Amino acid sequence: MPIINNVFIGNGKKVVVIGGGMAGLSAAYYMSRRGAGIELLEREKTVGGFCRSSIKNDKYILEYGPQYFYSIDTQIMKLARELSIDSLSESSRIDPNKRYIYDQGKFYKLPTSPFKMFTSSPLSILEKIRLAMEPFIKSKSTGMETVADFSKRRFGSGVLENIVGPVLSARFAGDPLCLEARAAVPELVDAELEEKSLLKKVGAFIPKIPEDGLLSFKWGMGTITARLEEEMRQKIMKGVFADAILSGGDGRYAVSINVSARELAADVVIIAVSAREAARLLMELSPEIVTPLMEIQYAPVVVVHAAFKKKEMTRAFDGMGFVATRNSGLELMGLVNSSGCFESRVRGQEEVMYCAIYGGAMDPGFIDKSDDEIKPVFMTDIDKALGISAEPSFFHVRRWPEAIPQYTPGHLERIAGIKRHLKKIPGIFLAGNYFSGTSLAGVLEHSRSVVDEATFFLKS
16 A cells, blocks of 8 residues: 555545544544545544543643653654644653663663663573573564563563563553564564574664653643644534444445434544444444454553652652562552653642553453552552652542553454455544554554555545
8 A cells, every 4th residue: 555645635525533532533634634524423522532631730730641752753743743732842851761660679770772681670690691592592483472472482581570571561551471472572573583683672672762752742642632633623523423334325334323313424434443342333334343353352551640749758769660570569560750751740849740550451450449449559559669658649540441452362363354354345444553553653653554545545
């Protein structure tokens, strides 16, 4: 599929986008820029999906999803310029390479080079000796090998438990035992297939970030989705969801919605919701696509924000954040130093604010805890890790039951099957983070490719 730029489709073509998260908003925006008539349906009363920020008490800016992005994320930077919000970006005040692994009372810098794997990581002497044998490992990944099996085979169990596992908990909120290596860590699998030492690929797996390369926006990451909503406000239908997608004849589709039994005619339908919801919508048009979509699982995540008075803290944390090993003694998966990184996150200089992430595939039941049950867990964790025992001046919990898709064994085959089935229903396209990466940049990149495919379809 060639990349199509500066192509004007014309308003005679109608595109219905289902889902108002980042994937749906960006796809609708890009299609609108090419002249298509757009109607975007969002079930909730607000758009943005997980890329959403909130101002609380006229003082705290909370991030419910992505906390930041990197200057090398060209898709985000390009969209920010198009939306004229690049001037609202702000760089982290903390060196972004001050990222740590927490293990049993100690912090270790995330290793961004082979040398640092041996000198500044939570690996024991024996685990480092096993790691040093990696260049001599000649076996190759086969089939649907999990990240856990791949990592143990190449690096040993120490690297899996103390480095790979914690890093992937931040990316996928996932369990290495249940993630497909080819889908979750393709840079490592590809290096092995090329018969290269994987130690040299540490920088690809845990990249070193330029000192000014960690960015956000003064009003939070939700600035992007807020501006997309502003651009598309005449074309968004909030509180409206699609009941079904039916063949409408003449190669068009009829999208049945929950408002006055209406149907929206469409030349193209872009479905940008969870895989399970997409399966429901496509049940009539493509029964065979339902199974692979339904097999895509999601991990629940709980996002906790807490602020503390500086005068009540015994010591400061100078890192941008940390991830915790499975045997760390903490229940959280990771923590971001929100106000330390970005000045705008807390108004005034008297407080600091942290954002902790709980749950995930390894602790899915955490989401069922009440706020009153979560708070003491958080307080125990923050006391152990940062020595903070003071009562928080602000505390907030946000739950995401289906937060991050899990690239379980067979994921790439499922995606390939979904794409084959889509070819049988021309004019229907799927977008979302279960395709090509869970990061914000990955979602935007996939949305652009979907728009290119839809444009090619409408112009052919």
